[in-house]
Amino acid sequence: MTDMRVSSQKSSPEPQSRAPKRQRGHERVAVLLAAAAKVFLEKGYDAATMTEIAAAANSSIGSLYQFFPTKLLLAEALHIDRLQQLNNGLAELAEGIRGQTAAEIGDAIFTRLGRFIEEYPEFLVLAARRDVPKERKAKSRAELRASITALLKNAEPSVERDIDLLASLVLELLRIIVAAAYDPDGSGDPRLVSELRRMLRKRLEEVTP
Structure with missing residues (x-):
């Protein structure tokens, strides 16, 4: 029984x-x-x-x-909304970057991320949470990578051969910037973003035929 x-x-x-x-x-x-x-x-x-x-x-x-x-559900709803805003912002770049080089597109993505963080500074706090569900994190990364890939497909000359690798590289650099920007102690080096941006431009220039 x-x-x-x-x-x-x-x-x-x-x-x-x-x-x-x-x-x-x-x-x-x-x-x-x-x-x-x-x-x-x-x-x-x-x-x-x-x-x-x-x-x-x-x-x-x-x-x-x-x-x-729960607070987790509230944070998740807000996090998902802000990620959608970021994806929307990247999608808005499509018309303006047609015919640009991959390096110029990379610069445009970095600029849009900076504008996004200024508008939604709480995103840094949300992204730094330790309880972000793994499944949602993977889905969000896939969506952002798809947005970046779509932008790089507009590059002239084409970088189609290396586009998957380049999209992953851009995404990883954006992740590093977001992580570095969330510094409760305020001790982050402000030159980091410029250095990462310069590094990305050089890499994108290398793959341009």
Whole structure:
């Protein structure tokens, strides 16, 4: 009988974010995400509390938990939104870089990343989290790599032969920049981005026929 009781027990389902169904709900979620971005940036992800986020959104803690039962789910929703903004920003480069060399496209990608970080500085905090799900991390990297590959395909002369390697290189350098930019002690060397940018340009120039 004991074995039967144990086997019939079901584990509690993992909490899930609640998708809003009405316009008012979408607006409420947008306010909550903006408040989370503010608190995460000011306090850091680990130190931030759901109570502080609710207060920053002028919302009750119950309303916050209604849409985001845990801080992890809230951070994930915000992280995914910011990654989408980054991908959108890269996609917007497509028209302006047609006919440019691979090195010029690389410069344009670096410039857009810098603009993105200025607009969404909380992204640095989100990217530095230790609890980012591995599956989502892999998916996000694949999406960013695809965006970079699409841009490099516009290069003239073509770098099609090395495009997969180059896209991976650009992605890795962007990751290094994001990691280096998140420096709570403020001791990062400001010359790092310029050096990485110069290194990428040289590499892209080498593969250009």
